[in-house]
Amino acid sequence: MTTTPIADRTTSVAARATDLSKIYGQGETQVVALDQVSISFRQAEFTAIMGPSGSGKSTLMHCVAGLDTFSSGSVRIGDTELGSLKDKQLTKLRRDKIGFIFQAFNLLPTLTALENITLPMDIAGRKPDKEWLDSVIRMIGLSDRLKHRPSQLSGGQQQRVAVARALASRPDIIFGDEPTGNLDSRSGAEVLGFLRNSVRELGQTVVMVTHDPVAAAYADRVVFLADGRIVDEVFEPTADSVLDRMKRFDAKGRTS
């Protein structure tokens, strides 16, 4: 299999990083978190980013999602170049174009499930698209829990609310940071199922960081990072094929 990033596919690209580098510190204490990474996330594709801890997988996602700054290179969300944006514009971009799912759910405990779902639109001062909202809620299956507060929901239900929140504003791209990290395997499978459905049925673009091969198997492709570089890529992965690749890196890492 090829290890070069594929940028020449015909489908349009939702987000693209080119020669992206992120360096912490200076001189001898310098740490290179991302080393000239180039990658594209195509529309209606579900990508999983994997790699050992410290490989830069979270940093890559944060930089592409406009949550973190980068040292050099370029990041585009749609047609917008992130490097030139001020904090205010970046915030607006995240609000309007990007959806987020966090490991720790990160719902506001004072808001009901429904209020949490519409929060990004409330921040923007926009009215949610009723039809779309209904279909999202129907899909995640929480119609009877909308008035509940997060503390009254189970972890799986909370993360489903978080998925709905990310989907509700119809972002160009959704980023998930270990979305199943805090869930048991059944709830995790549910959440991953929704994410895959949103890609298949709604044409949503999803990028997810994970260290779980089972989770990664839900994706259309898996990108492997090590030492701030993309080292491998698997299309149509299964849990076994992913695990297999991971073992190979581990072996390589030990022998090198």
Place this chain on the structure above:
Amino acid sequence: MFRTALRNVLAHKARLLMTVLAVMLGVAFVSGTLVFTNTISNAFQNSSAKGFDQVDVAVQAKSQDSKGDTVGKTPELTQAMLDTSAKVPGAASATGVVNGFTAIADKKGKLIGGGFQSEGGNYWGDKDARYPLKSGTAPHGSGQVAIDSETAKRAGYKVGDTVRISVDGPVLSPKITGIFTTDDGNVTAGGSLALFDTATAQKLFGKAGTYDEIDVKAAAGTSQAALKSALDQALPKGQTETTTAQKLADDQAETIASSMSGLKSGLLVFAGIALFVGTFIIANTFTMLVAQRTKELALLRAVGASRRQVTRSVLLEAFVVGAVAAVAGLVAGIGIGAGLRGLMGTIGATVPDGPLVITSGTVLSALAVGILITMLAAWLPGRRAAKIPPVAAMSSVHATATTKSLVLRNTLGALFSGAGIAVVIAATTMNGSDGQAPMGVGAVLLIIGVFILTPLLSRPLIAAAAPVLRIFGISGKLARQNSVRNPRRTAATASALMIGLTLITGMTVMAGSLQQAIDKMASSAISADYIVSMANGNQLSPDVDKTLTTTSGITASSPLRNAPSRIDGETEFLTGVNGSAIGKLTDLKVDSGTFKVAGTQVVVDDDTAKSHGWKAGSTFTTHYEDGKAQQLTVSAVYEGNALIRGIMLDNATLSPHQTDPADMQILVKTADGASSSTKDKLEKALGSNPAVKVQDKKDLSNSIAQVFTLILNMVYGLLAMAVIVAVLGVINTLAMSVFERSQEIGMLRAIGLDRKGIKRMVRLESLVISLFGGVLGLGLGVFFGWAAGELIGAKMSTYELVVPWARMALFLLLAGTVGVLAALWPARRAAKLNMLSAIKSE
């Protein structure tokens, strides 16, 4: 355990900062008060002790105990007694002292000083040891005077200048022959002193041939006690009293100490309020610190620390914080003490010099107050810490506040509040002073009750603000929800502000209502255009009345003449008036009878009538000061007021019994009514006398208002400390909220709320909490103001509740400003939070 506690203090420096500041401010207030009052009273005592340098034994006329039905006449110190004193064995010299009120005018003709401290006296011979001359010579004859150097400096007088002086009636224009220095307490406190030669002083003060005091100096080798007994032997029995200078100094020191203790306890009350408010902040901080450390404390318990040890470690932490704050507060307090003395100097009150006095008592009480308050406030959080089960170390879920204990809390709060309201309302129906104690108790109960209830009250009251907050979109919505998220913390924060505003509002309502009542009463009861009185409140010379009756343009005038008498064996002061004019000069509400003051017909105010059981038509016997008795008839009972009250009888009836008519005020009605030209004319007719005050009704209102404004401003100033402490509390709470919710704030930033939105959210939360406290404070304040007014104002027919809407709006605005200002720093911090680390932190 101590090391753990110390480490914790150091680890939470920033969060403990506000607590330290709050404790520090309170302690600074306490120690500042102590340092200031100790320093001042020490300085006064030193200066008064110096004042007795020239005296060993003072001889005074024996004050007569009034017995039976006659008003006693005080014996006088005669020239013979002075001569006797000077010749007593062991006496080196004897000085006769005469003194009285003497007003000195500045170069523009205005009175120097406040009037109450304008003193005059005699300069003894050519060289008076009491008053060393700085320049010039001793005064001789009626055309010469010596004045003190402070007054000379203030008014710019030199030896040789002519100065306008008034003792009671006519204005004198003597020449200044000497300027002397003195340690006289009145002068050091900002008054003036004018000295004449002895004969002139005796004549001016109406004490021809007599003295107020004879100061005897002992010869070398004679003790004060020996001289005192020698004088007691030599002087006529039963007419004099001798006191050693030592005793005089001690007595004066005691007087100073007691007057200072009043000031001290007054200031300490306000310091106490500030400290009380501070305890809320301390309790809040420690509750938070314990909540944040749940896991850590549970771990301690899991590895074997006992409950006692956990509580002790929290208390130890409080001890360290309290000690640091107390020391800082003490240092700040010493600065405040020194600063206050300087401030007194600049506002005109001259304070005698002296070293800054810092007693061990001050240091100890400052430290004790700071440490005890902090530990006391941390006690409950400490107990809560001990209740954390060891298993909490294993679970990742933070312990959430249960709503269960709020039920108990609300019941308790409702009971306290209900009892408080009932007691306060019951107290308003009581009689004046009887109601004060129950009202105080009720007020404290109600404040405690409302404080306990604030978590419950916070929900509906803050929900009421929702429509306004909706304007601010999602920030407003989140702010509202955040502010009720931890009702206890919000309540403690708002309560701190509530207490200050309750007191401020209560005082304002009460003062405003009383001021209006007194003002109305005084002005509605008087139809005179002018009131003439002495600047120091003393009696006017009889000449003033005589002058006024012959001045053109005056249609009616009447003195209010004070005359002691005995009725039913008790001293009662009669008011002698011009019976034919008083009806035109006053507009008194008559409760019963027909208002008539002539011959033996007198009018009596309602209070006096009630205490003697008189009605219109009653008769009673009075014994005048000359011992003669007369039967008088009550023609009418009128409603008394601050200016006119008591038994009024015609001067024609009273005068034959009086040797020295004491006119306290003279009411004057003019043909042209009150105007500035009429006032000028009146003042001119009275010889433009600096000692005589001519006031129209507006002046009267103004002087009443002035008193109230002064008191209110002082109270505002003192309560400002409590408000500042409350602001620290708001800052603290917000900072803690921001810290606690950093993960949420990070998420909000990530999903698209910009920095402005975050800032606005924190600011609005602060505003909501502050306004909540403000509204509670205003409500309670108006209630207390009303209740206190009912109690005090019950006797005044003109009393009615004045709700100072404009002021209250201002206070609410102040509360809002407090909220916005307190949020500045926490809001900035929240907006600057690093999104990524905030999201990851758990």
